[in-house]
Amino acid sequence: MGTTKTRRDALRIFGLGGALVVAAPSLLSGTKVHAETAANLFAGKLGPFVQINPDNTVTVGAPCPDMGTGVETSLPMIVAEELDVDWAQVRVERMPYALRADDEGNLRQLFVNRGSGGSYAVRYAWKPLRNCGALARDLLVRAAAVHFGVAKSALETKQGFVINKRSGEKQPYAMFASAASKLDMLGVSIDLKDLDGPQFQVTVPAMSEGGPRRKARDEYTIVGTPTAQENVGRVVTGAERFGIDLDIEGQQHAVIERCPYFDGGVASFSAEEALAVAGVTAVVQVPSLAAEGARFKFNAPGIAVVATSLWAAMKGREKLKVDWDKGPNTHENNDWQRENAATAIKNGNPNILFEKGDVDSALADAAKTIESVYSNPHFSHLNMEPMNCAASVEANRCVIAVSHQNPVGAATYAKGMTDLPIDKIEVRAGRIGCGFGRKWSNEFVAEALFLSQQVKTPVKVFWSREDDVQHDFFNPAGYAKMQAGFDAENRLVAWHACYAGGWGTKMRVFPAHLIPNMRAEHVYSESRTPLGPWRGPGNNTAGFYISCFMDEVAREMQRDPLELWLELLGEDRDLPFDEWLPDPRGQGLSVTKTKAVLKLAAEKAGWGSKLPNGWGRGIAAHMTHGGYAAFVVDVSHSKQKGLVVERVFGAAECGMIINPLGATAQMESGVIDGLSTVLYQNVQIEGGRVISDNFDAMPLLRIDEAPKHFEMHFVDSKDEPWGTGEMALPAFIPALMNAIFDATGKRIKDLPLGDQLST
Amino acid sequence: MVTFKVNGEAQHFSGDLEMPLLWFLREETGKKGTKFGCGIGQCGACTVHVNGHAMRSCSVPMSAIDPETEVTTIEGLADGDKLHAVQQAWVEEDVPQCGYCQAGQIMAVVDLLKKFPKPTDQEIDDNHDNLCRCGTYFRIRKAIHRAAKILEEQGA
Numbered sequence: 001m002g003t004t005k006t007r008r009d010a011l012r013i014f015g016l017g018g019a020l021v022v023a024a025p026s027l028l029s030g031t032k033v034h035a036e037t038a039a040n041l042f043a044g045k046l047g048p049f050v051q052i053n054p055d056n057t058v059t060v061g062a063p064c065p066d067m068g069t070g071v072e073t074s075l076p077m078i079v080a081e082e083l084d085v086d087w088a089q090v091r092v093e094r095m096p097y098a099l100r101a102d103d104e105g106n107l108r109q110l111f112v113n114r115g116s117g118g119s120y121a122v123r124y125a126w127k128p129l130r131n132c133g134a135l136a137r138d139l140l141v142r143a144a145a146v147h148f149g150v151a152k153s154a155l156e157t158k159q160g161f162v163i164n165k166r167s168g169e170k171q172p173y174a175m176f177a178s179a180a181s182k183l184d185m186l187g188v189s190i191d192l193k194d195l196d197g198p199q200f201q202v203t204v205p206a207m208s209e210g211g212p213r214r215k216a217r218d219e220y221t222i223v224g225t226p227t228a229q230e231n232v233g234r235v236v237t238g239a240e241r242f243g244i245d246l247d248i249e250g251q252q253h254a255v256i257e258r259c260p261y262f263d264g265g266v267a268s269f270s271a272e273e274a275l276a277v278a279g280v281t282a283v284v285q286v287p288s289l290a291a292e293g294a295r296f297k298f299n300a301p302g303i304a305v306v307a308t309s310l311w312a313a314m315k316g317r318e319k320l321k322v323d324w325d326k327g328p329n330t331h332e333n334n335d336w337q338r339e340n341a342a343t344a345i346k347n348g349n350p351n352i353l354f355e356k357g358d359v360d361s362a363l364a365d366a367a368k369t370i371e372s373v374y375s376n377p378h379f380s381h382l383n384m385e386p387m388n389c390a391a392s393v394e395a396n397r398c399v400i401a402v403s404h405q406n407p408v409g410a411a412t413y414a415k416g417m418t419d420l421p422i423d424k425i426e427v428r429a430g431r432i433g434c435g436f437g438r439k440w441s442n443e444f445v446a447e448a449l450f451l452s453q454q455v456k457t458p459v460k461v462f463w464s465r466e467d468d469v470q471h472d473f474f475n476p477a478g479y480a481k482m483q484a485g486f487d488a489e490n491r492l493v494a495w496h497a498c499y500a501g502g503w504g505t506k507m508r509v510f511p512a513h514l515i516p517n518m519r520a521e522h523v524y525s526e527s528r529t530p531l532g533p534w535r536g537p538g539n540n541t542a543g544f545y546i547s548c549f550m551d552e553v554a555r556e557m558q559r560d561p562l563e564l565w566l567e568l569l570g571e572d573r574d575l576p577f578d579e580w581l582p583d584p585r586g587q588g589l590s591v592t593k594t595k596a597v598l599k600l601a602a603e604k605a606g607w608g609s610k611l612p613n614g615w616g617r618g619i620a621a622h623m624t625h626g627g628y629a630a631f632v633v634d635v636s637h638s639k640q641k642g643l644v645v646e647r648v649f650g651a652a653e654c655g656m657i658i659n660p661l662g663a664t665a666q667m668e669s670g671v672i673d674g675l676s677t678v679l680y681q682n683v684q685i686e687g688g689r690v691i692s693d694n695f696d697a698m699p700l701l702r703i704d705e706a707p708k709h710f711e712m713h714f715v716d717s718k719d720e721p722w723g724t725g726e727m728a729l730p731a732f733i734p735a736l737m738n739a740i741f742d743a744t745g746k747r748i749k750d751l752p753l754g755d756q757l758s759t
Numbered sequence: 760m761v762t763f764k765v766n767g768e769a770q771h772f773s774g775d776l777e778m779p780l781l782w783f784l785r786e787e788t789g790k791k792g793t794k795f796g797c798g799i800g801q802c803g804a805c806t807v808h809v810n811g812h813a814m815r816s817c818s819v820p821m822s823a824i825d826p827e828t829e830v831t832t833i834e835g836l837a838d839g840d841k842l843h844a845v846q847q848a849w850v851e852e853d854v855p856q857c858g859y860c861q862a863g864q865i866m867a868v869v870d871l872l873k874k875f876p877k878p879t880d881q882e883i884d885d886n887h888d889n890l891c892r893c894g895t896y897f898r899i900r901k902a903i904h905r906a907a908k909i910l911e912e913q914g915a
Contacts, residue, residue: 068857068893228853235858236846238792238833242859245791310786311778384796384804384859384892433794433859434892465797661853665895669856672894695801695890704884706896 038139038181041190045181046136048111048202049079049095049129052177056160058085061095063112063129064121065405066231067435068669069725070662071121073230075129077658081222082133082215085173086159092230097407097427100200102192107412107422109199110190115406116432117440117533119625119723120582122658124195126721130214131204135188136180138212143179144171187211196582217656226661231431243403243430244388244462251390251458253310254451255317256286258302258471260689262528264327265301273319274305279312283320284454289446297530299443300471306455310462329528330688334377334477337685341375341479341500341525348523350498354508357517362494366485369494370556373481374545376751378474378683379534380692382700385433386468391448392458393418398425399458400448403432405440413442417449437533441473466693473532474683476502479525480545484553485517492553492568493517497545500525506538506579509623510594511550513575514568529685535673536726539624543730544737544751547620551738552747561738562602562619569595581626582723590628593653594621596715597630600651604713605632614638615646616743620734627654627727629667631735637743643757645675645736647709652727655719663724667712670728676701678733682752761821763828765790766835776822780814781805783821784832792833792862796890803889806863807832813870833862836869844913845869848906856893864889868903877907 038046045051051059060079066072076092098110111132112125137157144162145152148169156163163170187205192198205211234240259265271283283305290298303322307313363369390401391414398418404410407427414425432439444461451459463471478501485494495518499505507520534540554561572595574588581587598621601607611617614636621630634647650667657663680699684692692698740757741747748756760773765788772783779798784790784807793816796804800818807816808831824830836843842850845868855861867889875882883903891899 066857068855070856228850229855229858231858232850232853232855235855235861236833236842236849236865237837238790238862240858241791242794244795311775311782315775382892384802384857384890385794386796431859432857434857465799665853665856665893665898668897669894672896673892676894694799695797696799700802700890700892701894701896702888702890703896703899704888706894706900708880708900710897 037183037185041185046139046177047132049132050083050136052140052173054174056089056172056174057091058083058089058160058173059091059093062092063095063114063125065116065403065407065429065432067116067403067405067432067439069116069121069666070229070659071116073227074122074658074662075125076230077222077227078126078129079133081220082130083137084157084159087222087227089160094429096429097411099408099411099422102198108192109408111201113195113199114408115440116435117405117437118582119627119726120196121723122721123582123626123723128201132202134212134214135202135204139180139183140173140176142183143176146179147176223658224656224660227659228661241430242385242433243401244385244433246390246401246428246430247460248390248392248399248401248458251392251460252281252306252308252455253313254304254306254459254461255313255464256302256304256447256461256467257317257320257322258300258467259324260300260470261324261326262329262332262530262688263297264688265325266303267323267325269303269323270321271303273321274316277307277312277316277319279307279309280305280316281308282306282455283316284451286447286450289443289450299447304447304451306451306459313462326688332528332688333686334684337477337525337527337529338375338479340527341477344500344523344525345479345481345498348500348525350521350523353504353520353522354512355519356513356515359494359496359517359519362517363483363485363496366494367488368486368490369483370552371481371483372549372552372749373479374548374749375479376477376541376544377681378477378529378685379540379677379681380469380472380474380683380698381434381436381438381534382469382698383434383436383438386465387438387444387463388461389444389448390458390460391445391452393449393452396420396424398449399428400426400445401428401430402445403430403439404445405432405435405437409440410442410445413445414449417446436535437537438473441532465695469693469698470690472690473530475534475537475540476531477527477529478505478541480505482545482549484549484556486557490557492557497521498523499545502527502529502531504538505545506542507546508577508579509542509546509589511546511568512589514570528688535670536624536730539622539726539730540733543620543622544733547622547731547734548737548747548749551618551734551741562598562607565598565621566595587626589623593628593715594623597621597628597651597653600713600715601630601632601649604651604711605634605647605649607632612636614743616739616741618735618738618740618742620731620738622727622731622734624727624730626722627652627724629727629731631671631732633732633735633739635736635739635743637740637757643740643753645707648707648711648732650710650712650728650732651715652712652724653715653717654724654727655717655721657714658721660714663714664712666724667728668710670726671710671732672701672706674729674732675705675707675736677729678736678751678753679705680752761824762826763824763830765830766832772821772824774821776820778821779817780807780809780819780821780824780830781816784816784830790832790834794859794862796860796863801890802860803867804860804863806866806889808866808870813867833866836865843869844909845872845902845906847909848902852898852902852905854895854898854902856895860889860891864891864899868906871903872907872910876910878903
């Protein structure tokens with residue numbers, strides 16, 4: 001770990017001291033502001049993200065919440081790189097959310113997209129962070145040029161110092177910080193840009209227009225260097241503060257007995273015994289706080305017990321007596337959902353995702369066809385930090401203390417609920433103890449806001465693990481019918497994929513375009529089980545259906561699956577892709593990148609080499625949110641040890657790597673999550689409610705089942721950086737399942753694996 | 760009322776004896792490093808040392824605490840500014856991702872290394888079962904081996 005930089009510096013959290021908005025008041029005026037000085041525009045900072053301290057340390061803002069994806073390290077690394085400082089000088093500061101009204105009064109995000117999701121934090125923030133780092137450096141150099149009485153070109157910077165190239169004199173950035181903040185910003189402005197929705201960004205003139213110098217990639221000393229998470233010192237000493245650790249002064253505690261039935265409610269309840277518990281101060285009915293017309297429940301209505309201590313609230317909850325209105329969905333259970341999906345495939349009205357040629361005729365005319373049905377249950381998020389939120393609503397002020405993937409969304413929701421102006425709503429953001437999409441929602445924020453409004457004190461709502469599982473917004477259960485047709489020469493001429501589930505699956509990826517006749521369809525299968533984003537939404541199961549079926553096709557053709565994929569992919573090129581990507585401009589579906597990751601994984605694994613007896617090997621690739629991943633997985637299966645994942649070889653093309661340690665960690669994370677999902681994710685639904693509740697009923701993978709041999713290789717990419725958080729799992733799962741088939745001859749088509757190998 | 764020690768400091772408790780130690784630590788002493796994960800002793804996020812042994816504090820009722828009890832939490836593991844070998848190994852291997860489960864992981868591994876000073880992979884598999892949702896197991900395994908080495912060098 002010689003090249004790894006570690007620090008154990010305390011991170012100051014903006015907002016805890018009451019400082020809410022980093023932007024100066026002029027930024028919130030609603031009219032386009034052209035730059036004057038940094039002091040005016042950025043409250044003395046050198047742009048939105050940089051503050052030079054008197055001891056020549058540098059405070060760099062981390063604009064996006066970190067749920068274990070490393071963005072509170074990687075995003076500041078980008079700023080620090082262009083600022084040209086030593087990473088050891090950097091203190092990272094978690095920035096509060098920031099919004100600014102546009103000319104029509106609509107609130108827009110300020111500086112970068114402030115959420116964490118869709119693997120886009122790095123993707124969206126990369127350019128603005130680069131520009132703002134370079135801007136800050138340029139201001140310092142301009143101030144130094146005045147000080148030295150020389151032209152800018154006579155100066156250079158290195159690791160937080162300005163050096164006079166002629167005299168060799170060297171002075172720290174800190175010497176010029178004050179003067180730099182008073183300089184005219186020369187063409188810098190803050191403009192509304194359309195980036196997956198309008199947002200305000202700092203416009204910095206390009207180098208060709210005399211703007212600040214941006215580094216060439218071969219000059220980088222921080223970006224691309226393995227760098228430890230900036231908070232590791234706080235984590236290992238217990239000093240890091242997660243949402244669940246944040247208290248609001250004067251708060252009471254609440255737990256909520258929520259209606260377990262989908263779209264059910266409270267029929268009647270008795271609060272008497274709960275109110276008799278020492279410390280319980282109130283029992284409050286929580287209504288459905290949902291917006292009209294929402295497809296799924298927002299919050300589940302229920303009964304809240306409010307108390308002076310968390311323990312008293314939990315004891316009070318045990319004494320509640322509630323009769324539920326079970327609602328209209330008690331017929332829902334796992335079998336019903338499966339049958340319902342099968343019926344939808346047979347009778348439903350499909351939405352066509354991709355079509356080429358005439359797949360119906362091609363299948364009818366085929367010399368041979370194969371058909372398979374793949375399925376998966378709902379997956380639960382199982383974040384280690386369960387949902388929780390503290391809120392304080394007063395007449396002229398609102399505070400939310402929470403770990404949230406999208407603090408802007410939470411603040412905006414609070415604005416709607418309290419009618420307070422946005423600048424009176426403070427979000428104290430904790431580190432997020434896992435999110436995986438779950439902590440993007442606002443119903444858990446709404447509950448805390450509502451209860452604070454009711455009992456007129458700050459309220460912290462605690463979710464037990466059982467609450468967290470039973471009131472999750474799940475990854476959709478899916479059911480996919482796959483058909484392939486071959487001509488008389490055993491060539492693949494037709495591919496038909498029909499997916500039934502609550503919402504779409506990402507079926508526009510390969511083999512789209514590659515087969516003469518292909519159609520991919522989605523048919524809606526009615527269910528009231530609440531759904532939400534879960535790592536790699538739509539991709540997490542599409543990879544399983546597609547790449548497992550392609551493995552079946554290869555076996556049918558008596559072809560090596562890697563050879564078949566490479567042959568189908570053909571010449572290097574980009575193909576059209578009509579699907580959401582972060583910053584999709586000019587991006588298609590890349591044959592080049594898919595081939596690169598398949599070949600790299602295969603090469604590192606020694607594809608084609610002989611394996612020990614009882615072992616099997618599988619391969620798969622998948623593109624998720626613009627990142628391409630491939631895996632080769634080796635498994636063994638024996639009566640004594642059961643299934644063992646022996647070796648995993650990963651390859652990824654995700655553009656430039658900001659932090660190799662972070663990127664590798666994300667890929668490892670996806671592999672462990674993928675294996676855990678295959679083995680254990682199996683949300684049980686009975687009588688219109690979730691009955692799975694805790695880790696004893698639905699385990700997560702433990703260390704003894706984790707593969708011992710894991711290699712991750714990144715394609716040396718010239719592309720700009722894409723996110724890494726979601727791309728591993730959708731490619732890993734099919735590689736694993738294909739390896740299981742290779743080892744055992746059993747094609748597992750229904751997740752979870754369960755005891756399917758022992759029967 | 761019972762008086763006992765947490766990280767060497769005297770603590771007093773006179774409340775409901777059914778309350779788990781976890782909530783005393785988090786809510787009454789303000790030591791938030793010990794985390795809630797499941798409440799049924801499955802995940803290990805709440806692992807602390809009770810009289811030197813790793814215990815899941817969500818499943819230790821206050822009735823089990825007596826005046827002789829000494830509890831160590833993650834906040835009390837380092838010797839002032841000097842990190843414990845396991846913490847040091849965790850930093851050097853950059854183990855955490857979200858970080859939520861890691862205090863529990865570290866407290867469990869400190870105890871594991873008392874029983875198995877040079878653990879084999881098999882001994883790790885058989886004796887360490889804290890959950891990590893981020894999937895940091897590869898680095899946890901490396902860090903356990905590294906910590907064993909540091910402890911050996913320290914002559915512990």
